[in-house]
Amino acid sequence: ETGVTQTPRHLVMGMTNKKSLKCEQHLGHNAMYWYKQSAKKPLELMFVYSLEERVENNSVPSRFSPECPNSSHLFLHLHTLQPEDSALYLCASSQDATSGAGELFFGEGSRLTVL
């Protein structure tokens, strides 16, 4: 496989469920990101990992918990979510987190619906 892959592509969960989103990159990149995309809103950066260390946490509620076990894998653990958390969650990677020119490579996203 190549690029950035995310699973599952679609997820429906109740507010009391616990689920996880998975992301894997096959590009040899050092930085990985979680973004939230809601309709007609700018992409919201949630977390950044550089060389498996979290370097950014943009005031994300604790019901979202990231995990980066190695530079190729990133997880987003979800617990007691709210209906307003329904959105497309995008994973991305880049060569590093501080390069000016390095573009992001995105996965296809996980469409989350919270009932």
Place this chain on the structure above:
Amino acid sequence: GQNIDQPTEMTATEGAIVQINCTYQTSGFNGLFWYQQHAGEAPTFLSYNVLDGLEEKGRFSSFLSRSKGYSYLLLKELQMKDSASYLCAVKDSNYQLIWGAGTKLIIKP
């Protein structure tokens, strides 16, 4: 605060030319990006500008004026497959990407 403005939606005709504008106010500047996102798909990188001027890449060109805080994406010889959202993003002084809400481009035959 930091802000990126781009039109919400534009409509153009197949075979024509369209220009999508982006204005920005950010804390520092380390480059401006354009991404294309088809409905239900991942955003994909189109262009990067860090110096003033025009960067041409096939049917797509991107222009930057740092003094005006302004960029545009020019699409020529429009094809139906160009129907997508176009996202403008600026890297600030901390190398954090600030995103616009995207411009939905509708191509009509």
